[in-house]
Structure formats: C-alpha cells, structure tokens
Amino acid sequence: MTRPTERPGTALLVIDVQRGVVAEAHDRGAVVANIATLVARARSADVPVVWVQHSDDEMPQGSEAWQYVEELQREEQEPLVHKRYGDAFEETDLEEVLAGLEVGRLVVCGAQTDACIRSTLHGALTRGYAATLVADAHTTEDLRPWGSPIGPEQAIAYTNLYWSFSRAPGREGATVTTEEVRFGS
Numbered sequence: 001m002t003r004p005t006e007r008p009g010t011a012l013l014v015i016d017v018q019r020g021v022v023a024e025a026h027d028r029g030a031v032v033a034n035i036a037t038l039v040a041r042a043r044s045a046d047v048p049v050v051w052v053q054h055s056d057d058e059m060p061q062g063s064e065a066w067q068y069v070e071e072l073q074r075e076e077q078e079p080l081v082h083k084r085y086g087d088a089f090e091e092t093d094l095e096e097v098l099a100g101l102e103v104g105r106l107v108v109c110g111a112q113t114d115a116c117i118r119s120t121l122h123g124a125l126t127r128g129y130a131a132t133l134v135a136d137a138h139t140t141e142d143l144r145p146w147g148s149p150i151g152p153e154q155a156i157a158y159t160n161l162y163w164s165f166s167r168a169p170g171r172e173g174a175t176v177t178t179e180e181v182r183f184g185s
Helices: 028-044 094-100 113-126 152-163
Strands: 009-015 049-054 080-083 103-111 130-139 171-176
Touching: 009 028, 009 113, 028 049, 028 103, 028 130, 049 094, 049 113, 080 094, 094 103, 103 113, 113 130, 113 152, 113 171, 130 152, 152 171
Parallel strands: 009 049, 009 103, 049 080, 103 130, 130 171
Antiparallel strands: none
C-alpha cells in the first residue's frame, strides 16, 4: 500500500454533519451552507467527497439524530465511512477508502470542532496525511455545561489557530476559509 505522502489526490472529508450532532451547534446555518458550497466545488472539480457518519449508544444507526442534515445530500457513488470513535480512522475503512482514491491530502469540515474534528485531524497527520481545516466550515455546541472552560466561538478560534501551525515530517496542517478553498487548481 502506498503511503499517503506518495498519493497525489485530495479529498473533501465531511465529518458528522448529522441532525443530532449539529442541532445545537454554534452558527449552524452558516457552517452547513459553507459545507454545501465545499461539496459543490469538490464535485465540480471531480474531487472525491468522503462522508463520515458517527453512531454510538445515544445516536444509534438509523435513528433520526443519526441522519445527515437535510441541506446536505450524499451522492450514491460517494464513500460513506461509519465510525464509533472521535478519530474517523479508528476501526473504520477510511484508510482503505482514501488509498483506493489515491488521496494523500484532506480538506476537513464538519462537527464537532472539539471532538471528532480535532481527533480526525490529528489522526490524519499522524498517519501521514496533509490535512487542511476549513476555518468557517466546522462547528461545535456549547460544552461549558460538561466542563469546557470556553464557549464554542473560542473552541473554533483556538482550533483554527493551532491547526494552522501543525506540522510533521513531509506533511502539514493548514487552515483556510471556504472562499480560499480551490480544488483542482
């Protein structure tokens, strides 16, 4: 199997934009609209769109909360990765899907910033992928009632800041806005 750094392709990774995950998310409407824009751009440029869908005891597969939001529709040929852990690579077929698509660079969007987004970004970098976070296309809910010392705006801003400086040998993290994402150029 090729290493991710040897693969020329890019994929848009759409993580957990599910009804139960983003129901109370910060700036939900604008973030989902930005994700829809990214999906349309990726499709227009023939860049693979890979969908990730979380399930657990509180959000079982097939439940209303488990469904993707109405504003985003996966096309039949687009891969769907089912996960049960924050990192979309853990105990899933994501690595095999990306290898089959010859993808070594990920453009990441979705939810939740301070859980599955961060976990997957770190998982990607440690597995050899370059990973770009779309700064205005990820969100989270207010986790202060569960002990977070900061609100969603600060969690998003902090993640954008530190991911823009993430590096590893032969690959890097980056942060761009939806407007700055250019597939195929």
